[in-house]
Amino acid sequence: MPRPDLALLPLSYRRIPILAVGRDIYLDTRLILRKLETLFPTTTTNTPTLGATNPQDLFVEKLLGRYMVEGPVFGMAAGLVPVEVAQDPTFNKDRKGFILKEWSKEELDGGRADCLNYARNLFGFFEETVLEDGREWVLGKEGPRLADIEGAWAFEFLVNMQLPSKLISEKQYPKVFAWLTRYRAACEAAKASAPKPTTLEGQAAADHILRSEFAELRGSVDENDPLGLKEGVEVEVYPADWVTEHRDRGRLVSLTPDEVTISVESKAGVDFRVHAPRTGFKVIEIGKE
Secondary structure (H helix, E strand, O other), rough: OOOOEEOOOOOOOOOOOOOEEEEEEEEEEHHOOOOOOHHOOOOOOOOOOOOOOOOOHHHHHHHHHHHHHHHHHHHHHOOOHHHHOOHHHHHHHOOOOOHHHHOOHHHHHHHHHHHHHHHHHHHHHHHHHHHHOOOOOOOOOOOHHHHHHHHHHHHHHHHHHOOOOOOOOOOOHHHHHHHHHHHHHHHHHHHHHHHOOOOHHHHHHHHHHHHHHOOOOOOEEOOOOOOOOOOOEEEEEEEEEOOOOEEEEEEEEEEOOOEEEEEEOOOOOOEEEOOOOOOOEEEEEEOOO
């Protein structure tokens, strides 16, 4: 099958990353990373796959992915957003309810000390374990790999949150900051060497997607899934950690322990599929909520 066209759609009203590969739409960075690895595996010697290739490394990679997003790291890091940023009307309206936060000055000020202490422990954890032996990357000398991506984004977020230098800086955690410097340099080098993307706006992007083929074969619904849903029932899929007014509605196509897929009909009468990870998303049969 020829490589499907890719279009990254930064739809701000959804407030989560979205990737379109043909007529398959993937929600959330966690799922997007997995799909890019499986749909476009790199097999050449000069450009090895980013994902781990042995069980031990795969365990570290997946554990980091879950710990950083599904564990406490994400919520604690979000608690360090500067008050002046959180009080910006656009930010506050957009993020209200996200990870159960109201983003008030009182809430942020009251939780800042605990969040700072957690962040300091996170830096110390990487400094004294993963990077303690002087390795350049999480899985060893070669990198960056997917394990570095799963880990580094949280630190990148934190260092931009005006952390007090007496607690968290290159002085206290030289190995972590050196790793982040290498990671940034690798990202810049990758951007510089990558082909220049074609930008499509609004309707042009939608039309391009709807003219494409599906990127994946149709899946199936696990008959033993605890939700007890049947293929073809109409469901809503939406983030569980966000008070969101937008919910994707469609016919259930596939349901696995890791992913839910629904078929949605566009206004032009063309079906496309929306995929979401199970963790962090709700799947509700219409009329059963």
